[in-house]
Amino acid sequence: MIQNTHYCVEYLKNAGPRIVGFRLRGSDKNLLAETPGEGWKTAHGEYRLYGGHRLWYAPEQPDLTGFPDNDAPLVETLPNGVELVQAVERITGLQRALRVEMEPDGREVKLTHRLENQSPTEMEIAPWAITMLPPGGTVILPQANAPLGNEFLPNRNLVLWPYAHWNDPRVIVKEDHLFVRGEDRGQLLKIGYYNPYGWAAYWHAETLFCKRFAVLPGANYPDRGCNLEVYVNSHYAELESLGPLERVQPGKCVSLAETWEAQPAGRMPEDLEEAWLAAARLCGHLSVEGEGM
Template identity: 30%
Template sequence: MAALAGLSFVSSAAVTVQKQNYQGWPNSYRISNGEVELVVTGDVGPRVIRYGFVGGQNLFKEYKEQLGKSGEAAFQARGGHRVWKAPEDPVATWAPDNVPVEVKQTAQGVIAREPKEPLTGLQKEIEIRLAASGSGVTVIHRITNGSLFPLEFSAWALTQMAQGGTAVTGFPPRGKHPVNLEATNPLVMWAYTDLSDKRWTFTKKYLMLRQDPANAEPQKLGTFNADTWAAYVLNGEAFVKRVRADASKTYPDFGCSFETFTNDEFLEVETVGPLTKLQPGQTVEHVENWSLHKNVRLDAKTDAALDQLILPLVQATNGVR
């Protein structure tokens, strides 16, 4: 972790916000309750570039060569957590977020809001609410239609995880034939998806994807679960994100509320909101709940082992009011 120095501002009895220099970005904001910490960038974004235990590893990916930089003409991966619009568009979705953002302090964290994007007319923001104790975080993503025309899209929350870990997500509750005859969920492929790739592991209840720094071939799958969640296990710690999805609504990418992607540089765990038609000036909101956990090791990738190891962490991830 880079050295941080700055002025502290008390947000609540237990949550503090510090404006600090993080990895060359002088206008960064560290939010902490003494147990965990997040860093939100003010020089680019909106981005959450760090989430970890105080003094511990950053579970989020960081592109070392891009840290501290800003003003580039093209989109920069950078790492961390961001919000995009879906379905993915090679121009509008990849609009650069390389300019300073407005950061407003709140009682439980910050709100980081970008200027309206010249390319799309959209304005994106991320609000962080950190619990007074423990690791719970509520992350609220908002996208406002600042254009002159109605637009239809989904809010898409993408978290780039550091190298070397394994992502786990759950399928909707399983049943038995011939009792349960109706389809329960999609399993969506991309043109480059290869189910024979050894980084994938499937059980009856779970899907797993391992990040391998030595394998540059991209992989991606998507699915739908009313209780959408993902865990990422790295070096004995786990990051969990969770969101409620609505089966009565239409989701992009053949109905995905969750997607995961990897290559040799990172692994991404992504949640997707429903397609929403916004009139000019209207805003769509997408809420994730996060948590961190210690002493988590994937020694066995079986339903029984994951039921015991991962499910309690997911059930404990309920966010901050």
């Protein structure tokens, strides 16, 4: 475990790299989902979900992207954090690493996800940071408006997976933001889109969680142009940030950085516009500068 004035972050020493706990200092409430008994079989052994946060990569290939990471990673202690380095995967030739850092009194937790190509051939991959959150909350996502003077070009997308439905009531579309209810409706849900602002929030119980990530306009993002994806089932909701697809030569690596921030916020307002403004303020959204940021 690492901790500072504001947070406690727990990681696995016997598997991973994985973060399994994220708590406000002084609280025993885990802001991440806990799924210790869940997993699935792959051609290379059982993949255990564990819960929390993991490093994935795109394009998704179930038996390779989900290569079992049940062995202990190398744990390197850093001045303000820790780095977890997985052994090279014998099938893919990839080595996954996750660095977690936070200043002693910092309000942000910085995560750096790294994929290193240790195979003899070039790979085209994108790093993919998946944060599993407890069910019952609401995802809050910023969306672009059409810029003046450029009304003839599309500037928004919404991507659905085969098991998702356009009329799913959990997805609420507003003019410049989206809501996704992280609740069980008897069917799976996954959507993705290009998020130009580089943040996403999750309001659960009385805590507001913000994930921030780098955005590269014009980059070749996977999954029909998605740099942010949301997945919901009966056990958890996922906030997933993605880097662009890159050709990675042997011995080279690709990385994705993101930051987390959380704060007590009370129950989410029934007025969705109030909830949007609260999330936008926490995450530093420019459109609410005039609202008291």
